[in-house]
Amino acid sequence: MPEQTVRWAGGLDGHIQIIDQTLLPAEFKVLALQTAEQVWEAIKVLRVRGAPAIGVAAGMGVVLGIRSAPDDEDEVLERVAKTADYLATSRPTAVNLFWALERMKRVADEHRGEGGAAIKQTLLAEAKDIRDDDARMCRTIGQAGQHLITEGCGVLTHCNAGGLATAEYGTALAPMYRAHELGRHFRVYADETRPLLQGARLTMWELGQAGIDCTLICDNTAAVVMRQGKVDLVIVGADRIAAGGDVANKIGTYGVAVLAKHHGVPFYVAAPSSTFDLSLDSGDAIPIEERGSEEVTHGFGRQTAPDGCKVYSPAFDVTPASLVAGIITERGLIEKPTRERIAEVLG
Amino acid sequence: MPEQTVRWAGGLDGHIQIIDQTLLPAEFKVLALQTAEQVWEAIKVLRVRGAPAIGVAAGMGVVLGIRSAPDDEDEVLERVAKTADYLATSRPTAVNLFWALERMKRVADEHRGEGGAAIKQTLLAEAKDIRDDDARMCRTIGQAGQHLITEGCGVLTHCNAGGLATAEYGTALAPMYRAHELGRHFRVYADETRPLLQGARLTMWELGQAGIDCTLICDNTAAVVMRQGKVDLVIVGADRIAAGGDVANKIGTYGVAVLAKHHGVPFYVAAPSSTFDLSLDSGDAIPIEERGSEEVTHGFGRQTAPDGCKVYSPAFDVTPASLVAGIITERGLIEKPTRERIAEVLG
Numbered sequence: 001m002p003e004q005t006v007r008w009a010g011g012l013d014g015h016i017q018i019i020d021q022t023l024l025p026a027e028f029k030v031l032a033l034q035t036a037e038q039v040w041e042a043i044k045v046l047r048v049r050g051a052p053a054i055g056v057a058a059g060m061g062v063v064l065g066i067r068s069a070p071d072d073e074d075e076v077l078e079r080v081a082k083t084a085d086y087l088a089t090s091r092p093t094a095v096n097l098f099w100a101l102e103r104m105k106r107v108a109d110e111h112r113g114e115g116g117a118a119i120k121q122t123l124l125a126e127a128k129d130i131r132d133d134d135a136r137m138c139r140t141i142g143q144a145g146q147h148l149i150t151e152g153c154g155v156l157t158h159c160n161a162g163g164l165a166t167a168e169y170g171t172a173l174a175p176m177y178r179a180h181e182l183g184r185h186f187r188v189y190a191d192e193t194r195p196l197l198q199g200a201r202l203t204m205w206e207l208g209q210a211g212i213d214c215t216l217i218c219d220n221t222a223a224v225v226m227r228q229g230k231v232d233l234v235i236v237g238a239d240r241i242a243a244g245g246d247v248a249n250k251i252g253t254y255g256v257a258v259l260a261k262h263h264g265v266p267f268y269v270a271a272p273s274s275t276f277d278l279s280l281d282s283g284d285a286i287p288i289e290e291r292g293s294e295e296v297t298h299g300f301g302r303q304t305a306p307d308g309c310k311v312y313s314p315a316f317d318v319t320p321a322s323l324v325a326g327i328i329t330e331r332g333l334i335e336k337p338t339r340e341r342i343a344e345v346l347g
Numbered sequence: 348m349p350e351q352t353v354r355w356a357g358g359l360d361g362h363i364q365i366i367d368q369t370l371l372p373a374e375f376k377v378l379a380l381q382t383a384e385q386v387w388e389a390i391k392v393l394r395v396r397g398a399p400a401i402g403v404a405a406g407m408g409v410v411l412g413i414r415s416a417p418d419d420e421d422e423v424l425e426r427v428a429k430t431a432d433y434l435a436t437s438r439p440t441a442v443n444l445f446w447a448l449e450r451m452k453r454v455a456d457e458h459r460g461e462g463g464a465a466i467k468q469t470l471l472a473e474a475k476d477i478r479d480d481d482a483r484m485c486r487t488i489g490q491a492g493q494h495l496i497t498e499g500c501g502v503l504t505h506c507n508a509g510g511l512a513t514a515e516y517g518t519a520l521a522p523m524y525r526a527h528e529l530g531r532h533f534r535v536y537a538d539e540t541r542p543l544l545q546g547a548r549l550t551m552w553e554l555g556q557a558g559i560d561c562t563l564i565c566d567n568t569a570a571v572v573m574r575q576g577k578v579d580l581v582i583v584g585a586d587r588i589a590a591g592g593d594v595a596n597k598i599g600t601y602g603v604a605v606l607a608k609h610h611g612v613p614f615y616v617a618a619p620s621s622t623f624d625l626s627l628d629s630g631d632a633i634p635i636e637e638r639g640s641e642e643v644t645h646g647f648g649r650q651t652a653p654d655g656c657k658v659y660s661p662a663f664d665v666t667p668a669s670l671v672a673g674i675i676t677e678r679g680l681i682e683k684p685t686r687e688r689i690a691e692v693l694g
Contacts, residue, residue, distance in 0.1 A: 025653040158567075189659075192643065192652070194541065194565040200644070200652040208653050215657040218541040218643060219567040220599025224664045227601065252567025254574065258609045259602060296539065296565060297547070301649045305539070305547040306372040306555050310562040312536075317571045 050165020145175030161237025245321030246283025397512020508584025592668030593630025
């Protein structure tokens with residue numbers, strides 16, 4: 001469970017430390033981010049990624065954007081708004097990004113009248129709280145889902161919703177870490193997750209570090225391991241969940257959910273409550289980021305498709321609630337999610 | 348429709364010309380193979396690949412293996428058997444390989460008594476016939492399936508079962524080439540096909556050369572384009588088809604078939620009759636090649652998974668006949684394939 005995914009080092013004149021995930025698994029490097037622009041870039045190019053971790057980095061990014069402002073309160077509040085608007089343009093799909101930025105703006109507003117210097121310190125404390133809250137939530141998700149990981153079972157996961165996608169511990173991987181702590185033995189199959197291979201590079205790395213038995217497969221092999229009876233359940237993370245339980249997550253998740261249904265394998269989603277966007281009725285309303293074609297055609301440092309060929313590369317897809325056996329949140333497991341059950345748990 | 352995938356140049360002292368498909372799409376290079384060992388290596392490392400093209404290369408490889416033998420008939424016949432046994436070890440799954448080698452051995456045997464020199468010439472002619480038969484069969488498959496490619500439709504294909512997988516024209520791509528010749532407009536979605544990216548490197552290359560509208564997607568995106576209603580049918584090739592209609596083809600094919608079923612999209616297989624292995628009752632009996640883990644972890648000149656991590660990488664999977672809407676052969680379209688319907692058409 002990597003604890004260095006994203007954290008604040010020092011006081012108000014400190015910096016954000018992140019693991020540069022674009023370099024894993026070949027190189028483990030901790031970067032120091034000193035400006036909001038560096039945070040924007042780190043989110044954009046996926047040095048820090050995973051919906052919860054993006055939220056944490058963005059919250060801390062607000063602090064970097066305001067700390068050099070004069071201590072005049074109006075000036076600080078204006079810089080909070082401006083920095084939050086700017087960081088919100090880094091990526092469109094993960095709702096935790098907007099949630100964290102709103103939280104920072106709201107807290108700044110609540111402390112109006114205390115003066116610019118105090119607000120800066122308050123926001124630093126708030127950003128650290130977002131991180132610590134996330135770590136705590138992830139541990140709680142782990143506990144809420146650990147009973148699903150039974151002795152000897154096989155679990156398939158897609159992309160990386162582990163400690164590298166959160167402050168620590170992860171969402172989809174949290175029940176696995178918790179079951180491992182409890183001494184249970186199980187096998188994990190990790191989809192490599194094209195185009196950016198977060199499963200191969202990140203999930204395999206962090207599960208390996210933790211000593212959990214994991215096997216890497218190409219995305220197109222998930223159907224085969226399910227047919228062979230090697231997969232007892234699927235757990236994935238989420239970037240945004242609509243009010244009715246439709247789940248936006250890494251491209252390929254929807255396909256895995258369809259395959260799971262065909263093979264009678266329950267499909268679970270693990271996510272903190274900040275991932276829910278109750279303003280959206282259905283998953284169709286979730287904006288889906290499209291990535292550049294180079295990630296598909298030149299993704300590995302070598303050209304693997306003809307010059308100028310057409311590519312369709314959405315970064316996410318939406319899995320309808322009807323395919324979801326349950327959503328594991330820090331407030332408990334929402335089985336067969338419906339609008340009513342979700343409202344009840346999140347209420 | 349590449350015509351240079353595999354062909355014989357010159358007389359008995361000539362050589363096999365192949366396009367080195369490991370270099371596409373960055374480089375187009377025609378190799379000259381002069382020995383059976385070079386043919387074995389070219390098949391093993393996928394310079395020439397695709398079940399029908401492997402069969403053609405293997406047939407010609409027998410000629411390379413025997414031509415330097417003394418003209419003593421027994422010596423020639425012994426070399427035929429030895430070379431065929433050797434080439435049969437290059438790859439285990441494609442039945443066309445064994446079919447072509449058996450055909451060469453049978454023809455050699457049928458000409459016993461004509462002398463070693465004559466048998467060599469006969470086998471060269473036979474190897475060229477295998478190629479020309481394949482080209483003709485592919486054109487016939489194209490004609491048998493062209494009606495499926497209707498004006499304005501969307502077709503999804505997996506891996507490469509095109510001109511680069513056969514003598515020319517292809518199997519899965521043959522109906523598309525024929526529909527294109529007939530002036531029809533349609534869109535093709537090509538799965539990139541991990542780990543070796545035959546869809547990205549080869550299908551995109553040859554459809555682009557032919558001027559057919561094609562879009563590259565990651566394997567994990569097929570479910571999304573189906574859900575968006577962009578795919579009206581799937582056509583793939585086959586490496587071996589059991590008597591009851593179970594189809595072994597490139598890893599990922601089975602998953603596509605399951606997704607197609609879920610979305611109500613008909614799933615077709617295109618293959619010459621030499622791809623059927625009537626000695627096998629079911630697909631479970633088809634031997635499935637496992638490839639080395641490096642193709643997944645270091646496939647493109649860069650490390651993309653942790654050192655020493657476990658990988659499961661079967662080269663093929665088996666799609667049960669129940670998911671197959673039809674098999675397009677040079678003898679016609681076998682709809683909803685069953686043992687009886689297959690026996691009837693192949694009989």
